[in-house]
Amino acid sequence: MNREDFNKSMCSAFILSALGLPLLSTSCSKSEEIPGSGEFDEILLEQGIKREGNTLTISMDHSKFQELKTPGNFINDLENGVLVLRKDAESIIAVSNCCPHQGSRSRWQYLGEGKFLCTNHGNRFDTGEGNTAACNSNRTSGNLKQYPASFEEAVITIDLS
Ligand code: FES
Numbered sequence: 001m002n003r004e005d006f007n008k009s010m011c012s013a014f015i016l017s018a019l020g021l022p023l024l025s026t027s028c029s030k031s032e033e034i035p036g037s038g039e040f041d042e043i044l045l046e047q048g049i050k051r052e053g054n055t056l057t058i059s060m061d062h063s064k065f066q067e068l069k070t071p072g073n074f075i076n077d078l079e080n081g082v083l084v085l086r087k088d089a090e091s092i093i094a095v096s097n098c099c100p101h102q103g104s105r106s107r108w109q110y111l112g113e114g115k116f117l118c119t120n121h122g123n124r125f126d127t128g129e130g131n132t133a134a135c136n137s138n139r140t141s142g143n144l145k146q147y148p149a150s151f152e153e154a155v156i157t158i159d160l161s
Contacts, residue, residue, distance in 0.1 A: 044155075049077070054161035056080055056094075060154040068092070068156065074110050082147065082158065083108060083116065085127065092151050093127050094158040095144035100125060100133030116144065 044050045048062025056077075060068045067073040067086075074085040076097050085093045093114065097105045104120040111117050114127040123140045125133060133142030148159040 051080060051160075054159060056082065056158040056160055058084065058156040058158070060151070060156065065156075069154070072110065072112065074108075076106065076108055078105060080160065081105065082160065083144070084149070084156065084158065085110065085114075087114060087127075092149045092156050094147040094149035094160075095127050096135060096147075098135030098145075099123070100135060100137050100139040100142060100144070102138070103136030 044057060044059050045062070048059045048064045050057045058065050058068070060066060065075060068075060068084060069086065071086050071088045074083055076083050078097070081097050083095050083097045085095070087093050095116075097108065099105065099107070099118040099120060101118060101121055101123050104118055107119040109117045109119060111124065115124055116127070117124050121140075125141065126143045127146060128143050129146070131142045132145050133139035135145070150157055
């Protein structure tokens, strides 16, 4: 659900309350109650990131992730073990942040054209299909493990399974 759908689905009384406007009615009708997914969207709005099972969702409207709106920028999500790259205007790439060489997760630089450098020992890795170099396998080249990723408006969805 995107922000617009979320706003449409929210109880109008809740919205008025959040805006500090007086309420004519203090309760929501059954049909206007915040749906079960509302809690999910509130977390996404507040924290900008949410994981449910193997699905990771990131809001580029959140201040922590706005940089992903600009091609060439990436984030390193250490908690979920993933590098998320805004490769260009149309594509998001998500790859494992575990370096195939010796497993470092926090020393990444983006070199452009889908290539990352691990500054721990200076090895470069790609983000293409096939020739996947497994985490901590002593490989010094190849592709980082890729996860299916897409985005719609400002919401990125990554399948970490
Ligand atoms: S751990 Fe990344 S290059 Fe060695």
